[in-house]
Amino acid sequence: xxxxxxxxxxxxxxxxxxxxxxxxxxxxxxxxxxxxxxxxxxxxxxxxxxxxxxxxxxxxxxxxxxxxxxxxxxxxxxxxxxxxxxxxxxxx
Numbered sequence: 001x002x003x004x005x006x007x008x009x010x011x012x013x014x015x016x017x018x019x020x021x022x023x024x025x026x027x028x029x030x031x032x033x034x035x036x037x038x039x040x041x042x043x044x045x046x047x048x049x050x051x052x053x054x055x056x057x058x059x060x061x062x063x064x065x066x067x068x069x070x071x072x073x074x075x076x077x078x079x080x081x082x083x084x085x086x087x088x089x090x091x092x
Contacts, residue, residue, distance in 0.1 A: 004084040009055050019051040057085045 023039075030038035059082055077083055 015053050018053045
């Protein structure tokens with residue numbers, strides 16, 4: 001089985017403080033810092049007034065390599081590293 005180390009999570013008081021900052025403020029600040037298009041298109045609030053704040057893991061798309069996955073994409077899910085990100089997800 002492939003083992004991936006857990007991520008370092010920010011302190012709870014920092015997360016609580018970030019919940020008070022609006023999305024427009026965050027996007028504007030990131031834009032001024034040089035991040036281009038620092039927003040996500042498409043997500044719609046299901047619970048108005050709720051915040052989504054916390055550590056994030058970014059995935060990069062890489063095409064399947066036939067020399068490594070010759071038995072089919074789902075032959076052994078444990079070799080698919082993108083699945084391991086889900087193992088580190090926590091509630092809240």
